[in-house]
Amino acid sequence: MIRLNDITLTFADGDTRITAIDHVSLTAHPGTVTGITGPSGSGKSSLLAVSATLIRPDSGEVLIDGVDAGRLSAAEATELRREKIGIVFQQSNLIPSLTAQEQLMVMNELGGRGTRAGRRSRAVASDRAAMLLDAVGLADQRHKRPHQLSGGQRQRVNIARALMNEPSALLVDEPTSALDQERGASIIELILRLTDELDTCTLLVTHDLVHLPRMHGVLRLVDGALVDNRVASVS
Numbered sequence: 001m002i003r004l005n006d007i008t009l010t011f012a013d014g015d016t017r018i019t020a021i022d023h024v025s026l027t028a029h030p031g032t033v034t035g036i037t038g039p040s041g042s043g044k045s046s047l048l049a050v051s052a053t054l055i056r057p058d059s060g061e062v063l064i065d066g067v068d069a070g071r072l073s074a075a076e077a078t079e080l081r082r083e084k085i086g087i088v089f090q091q092s093n094l095i096p097s098l099t100a101q102e103q104l105m106v107m108n109e110l111g112g113r114g115t116r117a118g119r120r121s122r123a124v125a126s127d128r129a130a131m132l133l134d135a136v137g138l139a140d141q142r143h144k145r146p147h148q149l150s151g152g153q154r155q156r157v158n159i160a161r162a163l164m165n166e167p168s169a170l171l172v173d174e175p176t177s178a179l180d181q182e183r184g185a186s187i188i189e190l191i192l193r194l195t196d197e198l199d200t201c202t203l204l205v206t207h208d209l210v211h212l213p214r215m216h217g218v219l220r221l222v223d224g225a226l227v228d229n230r231v232a233s234v235s
């Protein structure tokens with residue numbers, strides 16, 4: 001579970017400070033996708049970065065599976081990210097020289113001993129990579145490198161890679177921004193299905209309102225503050 005309690009985050013801006021997140025609280029449960037929406041500059045990416053423990057807020061608590069990230073040392077926070085958090089960034093950041101299968105295998109090398117599955121042998125990791133690439137519809141593309149894949153396929157590899165270490169939290173930033181409507185919709189469907197099958201608590205940033213009715217809950221930000229909090233029946 002991800003729980004944010006009264007998060008405020010500011011950035012220096014000359015002599016003053018910009019408030020990127022303004023007293024935001026949220027709870028995301030396993031098996032659900034929470035959409036985070038709002039206009040450009042409203043704090044969506046900042047909220048995801050705080051949830052990922054990549055940025056420390058000025059105040060408030062970030063709890064990942066009950067662990068208070070604010071009380072961890074930098075090394076412990078890195079370990080928490082490896083074990084518990086899968087991140088899909090807006091820009092595909094695949095390694096150009098590696099095949100799809102190898103992109104996933106790299107995550108196993110980074111995975112700590114304490115992950116939900118522990119660090120696996122190469123054979124077990126290879127099986128999990130193959131299973132995930134199959135789950136994202138790329139079983140027959142696994143030996144291709146990023147330049148041989150379409151934008152939608154690269155995004156699918158990103159999602160599979162984020163799930164390699166069995167994270168309890170999946171954080172996804174604008175996964176459809178570089179895709180047409182149809183490919184975007186199929187990426188959203190994929191994230192919904194994997195969230196259900198793998199029981200992740202998923203936060204998904206999108207400015208595309210079309211996808212929001214499919215989510216279990218929606219948070220709308222304006223100027224860093226929560227203005228609408230729709231939580232559906234699924235919890």
Ligand SMILES: Nc1ncnc2c1ncn2[C@@H]1O[C@H](COP(=O)(O)OP(=O)(O)OP(=O)(O)O)[C@@H](O)[C@H]1O
Pocket residue numbers: 011012018019020038039040041042043044045046047207
């Ligand atoms: N590293 C930073 N340094 C200074 N200001 C920042 C930094 N990151 C974000 N901001 C500011 O914080 C506010 C929120 O930015 P953020 O990127 O979280 O918004 P967003 O809703 O994700 O925007 P977009 O939809 O355009 O990606 C903006 O005013 C932005 O300029």
